[in-house]
Amino acid sequence: MATPARTPILLLKTRSSPHDGYDDFFTGNGYKPSFIPVLEHRFNNQSLAEVRELFASGAFNQNNGEAQATATATARSTQDNKEKKYGGMIFTSQRAVEGFANMIEEKGLPYASSIPLILYTVGPATARTLTTLRDKYLPLATIYGADAGNGENLAHMILQHYNSIYTVKKEKEEEEEEEAEEEEGHSKPALLFLVGDQRRDIIPKTLMGSSLASKERITVEEVVVYETGEMESFEGDFKDSVSDYTDMNGGEGEGEGETWVVVFSPSGCEGMLRVLKLGLFTPGDCDGEAGKKRKIFIATIGPTTRDHLRNKFGFEPDVCAEKPSPEGVAEGIRKFRESRSKA
Structure with missing residues (x-):
């Protein structure tokens, strides 16, 4: 037949x-x-080198003996959280994952095997690529958001998930510490968002929106790791x-x-x-x-x-x-x- x-x-x-x-x-x-x-994608090697330097300099707090907080862990103190500049990374494109992976393949990633990161991703295809990278280089990382579907859904999932991890004040302490929090900034580490030069800003706008209470906002820092242009x-x-x-x-x-x-x-x-x-x-x-x-x-x-x-x-x-x-x-x-x- x-x-x-x-x-x-x-x-x-x-x-x-x-x-x-x-x-x-x-x-x-x-x-x-x-x-x-x-599309033709060109990786920004300088930006990727800067991302690598963040790992080497301790921005992800890899030298802290504590394991990263999980959704069921007890809250840390404000001072403990300030030691960590970033608590995780956001990937919404496979190109960003590939640029990050290429950098690791070529240069290595300091302390990678001991860093318990949260890796947020927007869809199953990107999640699969990210899983391959995680399994090889970041064994303590967890991937979250594979079923989000789009950036807006992912942003709301991050708000719920990340804030549930970094609850640093008990209800009775909030009123007396509110003024200090406004002056000193957020009490949770930021998220590092690896992006291309053409991207929507729905995730940063949602996570840092003025309509949110100060304690709920999540600082997002974007690093442009690739540029895109249509192929002739x-x-x-x-x-x-x-x-x-x-x-x-x-x-x-x-x-x-x-x-x-x-x-x-x-x-x-x-x-x-x-x-x-x-x-x-x-x-x-x-x-x-x-x-x-x-x-x-x-x-x-x-x-x-x-x-x-x-x-x-x-x-x-x-x-x-x-x-x-x-x-x-x-x-x-x-x-x-x-x-x-x-x-």
């Missing part, structure tokens, strides 16, 4: 290293994944990949069935639509018979990219993943196929 053909799926992202969760998942579930990088070769690379599966002039390509394109960010959307002649670039009626006969379908990783396609290009993607994960994309495709078969 012939082996069923795998469905081509073009992932508009750089393949993550050392492994990619999307590649692993789709390869094992009847798809033929291909990666077409949209993307549109041509994407056109070549699409041509492998379908002839752009109406003939037959390698693939006989459907082909999926998964879009991970607003970057590259215009080039993608131009190549596929969709949205503003569609000659004729994209909602008529031509649309029904279309063999290339578009899925977005979440609502931000979907809304960008809608609002700027007048294009409605076929699928918007409910969760930003391989499983979320696959479930969206499954539902789309099911509804299409009933139409």
Whole structure:
């Protein structure tokens, strides 16, 4: 019996290293994944060296004999907490994790094996990459937030989780110490947020928001560890990949069935639509018979990219993943196929 053909799926992202969760998942579930990088990432080695120096200088309090507080541990004194500048790190992109990992691979990380860090992360893909790094270099670290889904959800999870760890005053002490706290700053260590040059500020704004009580605010210090720009070769690379599966002039390509394109960010959307002649670039009626006969379908990783396609290009993607994960994309495709078969 012939082996069923795998469905081509073009992932508009750089393949993550050392492994990619999307590649692993789709390869094992009847798809033929291909990666077409949209963005070019350049690591900021100077900033990464500064992060390394923070570990070497004791900013994460690795020389303190106490283990890091846990959610069930008793509160520390204000003075004990002031000895530690940072209580954890935030990662919301795999590029930030990769830059951090590259720095460790090349330069090492002082005292890494003895530092009980909290590592906050925004989604399962980044969490998997971070777990590989943790298991190899930071065995005492804990990872939290893998199911957050987006930065806003993660910020609220951090507020609850981190504040539950660093409860440094008993209720009866709060009134008499309130004035001192306002003058001296927060009594809990800050969080170090490794970011790219293009990022939303929802996490710092939420954690340091003026609407929060002073004792609930969490200081966030951002370090830009990579810069991002759209690759000049993307549109041509994407056109070549699409041509492998379908002839752009109406003939037959390698693939006989459907082909999926998964879009991970607003970057590259215009080039993608131009190549596929969709949205503003569609000659004729994209909602008529031509649309029904279309063999290339578009899925977005979440609502931000979907809304960008809608609002700027007048294009409605076929699928918007409910969760930003391989499983979320696959479930969206499954539902789309099911509804299409009933139409």
